[in-house]
Amino acid sequence: MGRAPKVQQKIIGLIGGMSWESSAAYYRIINETVRARLGGVRSARCLMWSFDFGEIEALQHAGRxxxxxxxxxxxxxxxxxxxxxxxxxxxxxMHRMADDVQAAIGLPLLHIADPTAERIRAAGHRRVGLLGTAFTMEQDFYKGRLAVRHGLDVLVPEAEDRAEVHRVIYEELVQGRVMPASRDAYRSVIARLxxxxxxxxxxxxTEIMLLVRPEDSPVPLFDTTALHAEAAVDRALAPG
Known part of the structure; x- marks a missing residue:
């Protein structure tokens, strides 16, 4: 019998540093997934540009x-x-500007909402809760894509809960702080959804996976970090 053909990996371009905690999770998940699929000491071919998140966070909150x-x-x-x-x-x-980024380059951009929505639909769900920054929960760039492209009915927390979810992300998670009290708060927000x-x-x-675990929710959780990273491997290992 002949040897199996060698997989020629595509090179994954990662825009990271927003924050580096979740970017590190991307790098780990991508490489673990490549090793699981290809075996041995195989790992991903990838490049990363990593921002100083302090600069990006200032632009976000100034509306720039x-x-x-x-x-x-x-x-x-x-x-x-x-x-x-x-x-x-x-x-x-930062998928708020995904369409602008895609228009400015000659490479495909793998949108984070698409593999997430595909997995949700495959599991038979249609009405989903969304946790994220205030920008993600309140603006339409993310909810709209889930609704228009994928037919999902998206619920976001009420105003007070949105403020707490956002606070925990910026005051704790992006600074590497995982607080039990905040896990309890997120459990309550999920229960209300x-x-x-x-x-x-x-x-x-992409930082929420540092705080919330499957056992914190009475319904399935869909972690965009893992789903996006796994979808990147799917594309990197796809033939052609």
Whole structure:
């Protein structure tokens, strides 16, 4: 019998540093998944441009989205020049400018919402809760894609809960702080979404997976970090 054909991996271009805690999780999940699929000491071919998140966070909260968009486009172009075959933005919130980034480069951009929605639909869910930054929960760039492209009915927490979810992300998780009291708060937010009819909950900020576990929710959780990273491996290992 002949030897199995060697898999020629595509090069994954990662735009990270928003925050580096979740970018480290992307790097780990991508490499663990490649090793699990290819065996031995195999690992991913990837490039990463990592931001100083302090600079990006300041732009976000000042509403200076044009400058943030320009920064992401610059990062994507660096990855393109470096030889990446496609681009992954390692954060949910900064998908606010995903269409602008895609228009500015000659590479495909793997949108974080798409593999998440596909997995939710495959599991038979239609009405889902969404946790994330205030930008992700309140603006339409993310909810709208889930609804229009994938037919999902998206619920977000009430205003007070949204404020607490956002606070924990920026004051704790992106600083590497995982607090038991905040886990309890998120459990309560999830429970209220379920009371309103959520059949599943999207962890729509890439740091939330540091805090919330499956046992913290009475309904299935869909972790965008893991789903996006695994989808990047799918694309990297796909033939052609």
């Amino acid at each position: 989205w044009d400058e943030a968009t320009a920064a992401l486009i610059g990062a994507a172009r660096r990855l393109e020049r470096g030889g990446a075959d496609f681009v992954v933005i390692c954060t949910n919130t 379920v009371e309103r009819g959520a059949e599943a909950v999207i962890l729509g900020c």
